[in-house]
Amino acid sequence: MNRNLNLLCEAVGKFIVQACANTGKIVILFGETCRRVNEVNLTEMLRQMAKLGADSLPIVMVTTMCTGMVLAVQTAKEFVRFGASDSVGGIVAIAMGRELAPVLAGVVVAGRIGAAIAAEIGTMKVTEQIDALKVMATNPISYLVVPRFIAMILMLPILIIFANVVGTIGGWIVATNYADISSYSYIDSIRVFTEPWDLIGGMIKGAFFGAIIAIVGCYKGLGAKQGAEGVGVATTASVVLSIILIFITNYFLSVILFVQGG
Amino acid sequence: MAEPIIKVQEVSMSFGPKVVLDKLSFEVGAGETLAVIGPSGCGKSTVLKLLIGLLSPDSGHIIIKGQDVVTFSEDQWNELRKEMGMVFQYSALFDFLNVSENVAFGLRQHTNKSEKEIQTIVTKMLDMVGLPGTEKAYPAELSGGMKKRVSLARAIALEPEIVLYDEPTAGLDPIMANVISELILKTKATLGATSLLVTHDMGSAFMAADKIAMLNEGHIEAMGTVEEIKKSPNPFVQQFIKGELFIENNRKEGAASEQSK
Numbered sequence: 185m186n187r188n189l190n191l192l193c194e195a196v197g198k199f200i201v202q203a204c205a206n207t208g209k210i211v212i213l214f215g216e217t218c219r220r221v222n223e224v225n226l227t228e229m230l231r232q233m234a235k236l237g238a239d240s241l242p243i244v245m246v247t248t249m250c251t252g253m254v255l256a257v258q259t260a261k262e263f264v265r266f267g268a269s270d271s272v273g274g275i276v277a278i279a280m281g282r283e284l285a286p287v288l289a290g291v292v293v294a295g296r297i298g299a300a301i302a303a304e305i306g307t308m309k310v311t312e313q314i315d316a317l318k319v320m321a322t323n324p325i326s327y328l329v330v331p332r333f334i335a336m337i338l339m340l341p342i343l344i345i346f347a348n349v350v351g352t353i354g355g356w357i358v359a360t361n362y363a364d365i366s367s368y369s370y371i372d373s374i375r376v377f378t379e380p381w382d383l384i385g386g387m388i389k390g391a392f393f394g395a396i397i398a399i400v401g402c403y404k405g406l407g408a409k410q411g412a413e414g415v416g417v418a419t420t421a422s423v424v425l426s427i428i429l430i431f432i433t434n435y436f437l438s439v440i441l442f443v444q445g446g
Numbered sequence: 447m448a449e450p451i452i453k454v455q456e457v458s459m460s461f462g463p464k465v466v467l468d469k470l471s472f473e474v475g476a477g478e479t480l481a482v483i484g485p486s487g488c489g490k491s492t493v494l495k496l497l498i499g500l501l502s503p504d505s506g507h508i509i510i511k512g513q514d515v516v517t518f519s520e521d522q523w524n525e526l527r528k529e530m531g532m533v534f535q536y537s538a539l540f541d542f543l544n545v546s547e548n549v550a551f552g553l554r555q556h557t558n559k560s561e562k563e564i565q566t567i568v569t570k571m572l573d574m575v576g577l578p579g580t581e582k583a584y585p586a587e588l589s590g591g592m593k594k595r596v597s598l599a600r601a602i603a604l605e606p607e608i609v610l611y612d613e614p615t616a617g618l619d620p621i622m623a624n625v626i627s628e629l630i631l632k633t634k635a636t637l638g639a640t641s642l643l644v645t646h647d648m649g650s651a652f653m654a655a656d657k658i659a660m661l662n663e664g665h666i667e668a669m670g671t672v673e674e675i676k677k678s679p680n681p682f683v684q685q686f687i688k689g690e691l692f693i694e695n696n697r698k699e700g701a702a703s704e705q706s707k
Contacts, residue, residue, distance in 0.1 A: 304542075307541075308540075308541075311536060311538060311541075312534050312535075312536060312538035313538050313539075313540055313541070315495075315500055315534070315538065316532075316534060316538040316539075316540070317540075318498075318499075318500060318527075319498050319500070319527060319530070319531075319532045320527065320551060320552050320555065320600075321523075321524040321525070321527040321528050321552075321555070321556060322524075322551075322555050323520070323524070
């Protein structure tokens with residue numbers, strides 16, 4: 185019994201020490217990235233913006249449109265039953281703007297782009313390309329991390345704008361066809377219920393999520409151990425950690441942006 | 447010997463409990479090519495990584511061009527690395543860039559040359575390594591030998607004073623290995639660069655090097671000119687050159703014969 189307790193304590197202790205060490209390393213990478221932002225290679229940054237942002241647009245739009253439709257399905261009939269049919273558009277728009285569009289776009293991009301960043305940089309690590317960069321007097325953080333970091337911070341908020349529009353349209357399609365809510369009522373409730381801050385707050389969240397995805401993806405990639413298996417482990421770990429951090433950060437940002445700030 | 451450009455003085459290095467280098471010392475003169483040979487895992491690649499600043503020694507001094515680099519900051523290293531080139535064992539070409547962009551990488555990062563000048567240098571370098579017309583190809587489309595040659599072209603595009611080669615002929619057929627060895631000689635003749643060649647390919651070492659250092663268990667087992675190494679009485683050296691088995695037996699026999707003398 186005592187031995188099992190010791191083993192359990194040892195495992196928990198190891199996990200905590202490892203988690204603290206990883207957190208520290210991620211913070212150091214974040215700090216170093218911010219310090220080197222002025223060294224960004226603009227061509228590389230634009231390439232990353234196209235690759236990381238624009239190419240993610242279709243999947244983000246499909247995901248958020250379906251979510252907007254589901255939200256309308258779940259709320260429209262109930263709201264009509266309680267005589268609040270003129271609130272459906274506003275509810276969908278607020279939910280999309282403040283929470284669903286940023287979080288869903290963040291999660292989808294973490295799965296698609298976070299994995300791609302970790303795999304690409306991890307492969308570079310295990311094939312000595314990172315060493316080659318250093319040998320050629322090029323800082324890997326300036327050359328690899330900074331462009332991805334800036335690209336993600338700029339592109340995720342833009343993806344969120346599209347996600348909001350498409351999600352709200354999805355809700356409108358369902359509300360008008362499934363719950364007999366008029367287009368005027370749906371659109372007017374959006375106008376009455378929402379404020380610009382609902383969209384801006386969501387975009388601010390997107391910038392934070394973009395930074396998380398880029399830094400975690402790069403951190404896991406740069407730390408990849410030798411071989412293809414190491415790259416696979418880094419890729420999976422990057423997605424899992426990014427998604428966890430997105431949800432945790434989202435709670436605090438919601439409190440700061442929409443409870444205290446709003 | 448010419449004035450040493452590289453001085454390694456009593457350098458020790460361990461990975462955990464495993465001692466890889468044990469008070470290693472050697473020098474490489476200006477314009478010389480030193481081949482470091484030795485069995486796999488004897489610390490040859492570690493020497494190269496120490497010389498280019500990818501690793502730091504546990505103790506000892508590494509003096510390159512009169513500067514002790516052991517205490518160098520990353521910025522100081524980056525200044526020095528602009529005067530150094532390295533050919534990696536597995537080429538380490540940037541797989542997201544084509545051949546031309548790989549060769550031009552250092553020129554774009556560290557010089558203010560115009561695009562026209564850069565393209566002229568790229569073409570010259572690719573001609574030199576025998577790969578004209580491959581500018582648009584990506585590393586994945588190249589054979590192992592072609593990758594090594596592009597890697598060499600990339601390493602020398604900035605005309606470095608020091609060139610480091612990590613197993614440049616590993617995994618190549620004998621003819622391509624000779625082509626690479628010829629290129630190492632050609633690079634030396636063209637640039638007058640000081641070179642350090644890490645290899646276990648004796649043919650390449652004999653062909654391209656001025657001097658050979660035999661590394662074993664973290665220290666220099668023997669060092670000398672190519673002829674001196676070929677004639678070395680050290681049984682370990684002879685065993686390695688001839689690719690024989692039973693190192694320990696040879697050692698004991700060698701020790702016994704030396705005692706009887």
